[in-house]
Amino acid sequence: YNYKHNNLEYKGWISHSKTLDLYNETSISVVPSFWEEPFGRTAMEAASRGCATIISKRGGLVETVNDTIYLSKLNEEELFNKIKYLIENKKRRVEIQKRSFNNVMHKLNVNTVKIDKYRNDIINKFNFSVIKKRNLKILHISNFGNRLYNRLYFISIAKKLTNGFIRLGHDVTNLS
Numbered sequence: 001y002n003y004k005h006n007n008l009e010y011k012g013w014i015s016h017s018k019t020l021d022l023y024n025e026t027s028i029s030v031v032p033s034f035w036e037e038p039f040g041r042t043a044m045e046a047a048s049r050g051c052a053t054i055i056s057k058r059g060g061l062v063e064t065v066n067d068t069i070y071l072s073k074l075n076e077e078e079l080f081n082k083i084k085y086l087i088e089n090k091k092r093r094v095e096i097q098k099r100s101f102n103n104v105m106h107k108l109n110v111n112t113v114k115i116d117k118y119r120n121d122i123i124n125k126f127n128f129s130v131i132k133k134r135n136l137k138i139l140h141i142s143n144f145g146n147r148l149y150n151r152l153y154f155i156s157i158a159k160k161l162t163n164g165f166i167r168l169g170h171d172v173t174n175l176s
Helices: 016-025 041-048 059-063 076-088 090-102 108-125 157-167
Strands: 028-031 052-056 068-071 137-141 171-175
Touching (some): 016 041, 028 041, 028 076, 041 052, 041 090, 052 059, 052 090, 068 076, 068 090, 076 090, 137 157, 157 171
Parallel strands (some): 028 052, 052 068, 137 171
16 A cells, blocks of 8 residues: 555554444445455445445446446546546535435345245245254255356355255255
8 A cells, every 4th residue: 555645544454343434434435346256245335334336347246236336447547537536526426325325235134034034934834853864965955146157156155054064964965
């Protein structure tokens, strides 16, 4: 971080709660990922707190923020131009900030209610009994997040369950 500017302050490592507090005070957030970002948590958290967010169109970033400014190229000039645009166009910046704050794509409380309902519906529909047999043959049917070039593979809850079954000695076949 050799860039010097009167309005730039490098914070170093800070806790997650302090990061969220900073987002609450921030007008513009930039998430210019070069790699296939599996899930754009940084962009999502910034936008959910009302930041006008600038992102690259890499991986899962595009699935975390509805109202954003996209970088068409990942270079300094493009980044500078997008930041300058938001600084100079207050009306547009405030519009993006309000829409980001009001239209959060991934709401934890909503998603957990859905997951709880799905789980309860399944448990109530079937009579599950505890099987004390070792080395079960399990056909695990779930959404493994492989729909976009496997980029969500490592954050998939389904994949984590499969890994747990395998570690317990079971033979698992996944069907996404």
